[in-house]
Amino acid sequence: MRIVLVMLLSALVGALLAGPWIDWPLHEGYVGVVLMVGAALILRRHWQQRAATRGDEPGEPEREVWHGLASTSLIGVQIATTLYLAGPGLALHSVQAGQLGKTTWTLIAGAVVSWFILHRREVQRDERDRTIVTQANRVSGQVLAVLIVVLAVTLGFTPPQRLAPMSHVFLAHLLLLTLVISSLVSHALQLWGYRRDAQSGDAG
Amino acid sequence: MNAPIGNHLRRLRFDHGEMTQDALARAAGVTRQTVIALEAGRYAPSLELAFRLARVFCKRVDEVFFWREDEAGGQP
Numbered sequence: 358m359r360i361v362l363v364m365l366l367s368a369l370v371g372a373l374l375a376g377p378w379i380d381w382p383l384h385e386g387y388v389g390v391v392l393m394v395g396a397a398l399i400l401r402r403h404w405q406q407r408a409a410t411r412g413d414e415p416g417e418p419e420r421e422v423w424h425g426l427a428s429t430s431l432i433g434v435q436i437a438t439t440l441y442l443a444g445p446g447l448a449l450h451s452v453q454a455g456q457l458g459k460t461t462w463t464l465i466a467g468a469v470v471s472w473f474i475l476h477r478r479e480v481q482r483d484e485r486d487r488t489i490v491t492q493a494n495r496v497s498g499q500v501l502a503v504l505i506v507v508l509a510v511t512l513g514f515t516p517p518q519r520l521a522p523m524s525h526v527f528l529a530h531l532l533l534l535t536l537v538i539s540s541l542v543s544h545a546l547q548l549w550g551y552r553r554d555a556q557s558g559d560a561g
Numbered sequence: 562m563n564a565p566i567g568n569h570l571r572r573l574r575f576d577h578g579e580m581t582q583d584a585l586a587r588a589a590g591v592t593r594q595t596v597i598a599l600e601a602g603r604y605a606p607s608l609e610l611a612f613r614l615a616r617v618f619c620k621r622v623d624e625v626f627f628w629r630e631d632e633a634g635g636q637p
Binding site: 418483554555 | 590591592593594595597598603604606607609610
């Protein structure tokens with residue numbers, strides 16, 4: 358439930374940053390960076406308190422997955438919303454493409470900064486984490502293969518007159534979105550793996 | 562569902578000067594969360610990790626880990 362909530366909340370922020378519904382006082386990318394850094398600071402404090410009081414804070418690898426889920430969801434939906442609003446004819450040297458590029462790269466910079474805020478250097482990934490990652494990546498790899506096959510078949514059977522309005526930039530971002538979806542599946546499954554670990558312990 | 566392999570890690574930690582989970586994790590080269598999962602019986606370690614944990618306490622692997630059916634039958 359918490360996994361879905363974090364994904365949806367991040368997606369909502371991504372959509373709001375890309376859409377015309379809110380007149381932000383700063384550039385959308387900077388607003389995203391402020392939100393990411395703020396969330397990372399709050400989360401770091403929350404996990405420090407959990408470590409001090411209950412000792413059940415997530416380990417470094419799990420923290421990285423939470424960060425990956427939130428930032429990938431936010432950036433992915435920001436790209437998807439921009440593409441949807443711009444339409445298939447999005448040109449490379451247009452205001453919208455420039456805006457998309459600036460916002461996306463600023464958000465990626467924000468994701469890197471927030472990762473450094475949450476990162477603890479002394480803890481490493483061990484065999485339990487690697488098992489969880491392997492299981493999740495096996496499924497996400499299959500999801501990626503299916504998405505690419507579906508996209509390839511769809512594009513292959515689309516009549517030329519309907520394909521013509523689609524720009525290279527639009528198609529390239531569609532391909533990127535398959536990677537984003539696959540990455541989200543991987544992150545969600547890893548967190549589900551950690552969650553399942555914790556729940557089986559509660560039951561036993 | 563618990564792992565089929567049980568262990569005496571918690572008791573061994575206390576027998577070794579009340580060693581913390583963090584200290585054991587560092588000595589064995591794993592995260593503290595994995596030590597917690599092992600002690601709670603939620604995770605069955607690889608053979609390599611089982612040996613590394615046993616070495617921390619200067620014990621044999623079968624003195625640290627056991628098959629749960631054996632304990633249920635012989636040592637409740």
